[in-house]
Amino acid sequence: MQNKVNVAPAGGESLLFLTDDQLRRGIEAMFFAYRAFTADPDLILAELDYGRAHHRAIHFINREPGLTVTALLDVLGVTKQSLNRVLRTLIEEGLVESRIGRRDRRERQLYLTDKGAALERRLSEAQRARMRAAYRAAGPQAVAGFRQVLEAMMDRDTLRQYRALKELPETP
């Protein structure tokens, strides 16, 4: 199954970056980097007895205040039973508010409370700090490549969801 692409290709440009060995390095880089990527928020969460699932919910509620449970389910890709448990604790502990939908009263629209927003800032600032350092070290061109490869890795549906996320206004 070894790909024999590590020779001079027709176009003239090198395809050495497509060897199985290079691909494996990329796979390992993803594994290690993802672990590092979640490490900082995980520390904060553990201290408050929350988990990554809480972080993800908080992140996307912040990202699109008022989104419905179904929409959140869709983005997270989990079952409603699984999300429900997480969401319930967040609501009970006053981080998230669930309002009955205006146009459709069956729907629940989700909002962060001030307390929830405070935790969101704490978590995302920790995560951004690492990202910022990495971006700064690698430089703008590397960052563009990083984003390109990640996007090329997503399924069509995931990419659509990713692209559909609104720009957040810069907090003034």
Place this chain on the structure above:
Amino acid sequence: MQNKVNVAPAGGESLLFLTDDQLRRGIEAMFFAYRAFTADPDLILAELDYGRAHHRAIHFINREPGLTVTALLDVLGVTKQSLNRVLRTLIEEGLVESRIGRRDRRERQLYLTDKGAALERRLSEAQRARMRAAYRAAGPQAVAGFRQVLEAMMDRDTLRQYRALKELPETP
């Protein structure tokens, strides 16, 4: 907490890529891409009643045949109790062989059996296929940036582990 870096910097080059918004896009790209990244192996694993933990163990045993349990523990960053359960099933089902260490008989050296190696190939080929498509779509320069950013995201220790992984000889 908003970073005011989105203005013309001293060096002359734009620092727009360091805005909080850009960082958040990167964070979300990591989240979605990682999910896609694990999706293909997950399907194969589910069918055989294994999980991601089995995949990770198999991956690194294949990567460095004969490595000890402690070394594997170190790479994976989990407790021995957690690894033990996974390892035990892999040994019981004949995917991994555990041999008593030659220089130190307390150690167990881990090897994939033929059956284990076959699963490893199946899993990693699925994962590589997605990676290969992404790499091909994004191009060599983007790939270089991708790797640069991921490496810059790792802690020092993780980066050391990542770099210590041997090159595997290309299967002839």
Place this chain on the structure above:
DNA sequence: TTATTACGTCAGACTTGTTGACTTTCCAAC
């Protein structure tokens, strides 16, 4: 001889995920 290391194992817990079944609420179409 003793202390330490490497490994395995047992027990108990927690988070996050799953299926399946059921109820409540509500909109919309008939």
Place this chain on the structure above:
DNA sequence: GTTGGAAAGTCAACAAGTCTGACGTAATAA
């Protein structure tokens, strides 16, 4: 208005994978 079906929520049961803590055994190192 009644009814069908969608959206949301709930309950129960379970599994994977993680953790901590405690203990035992074998082998090496001091």
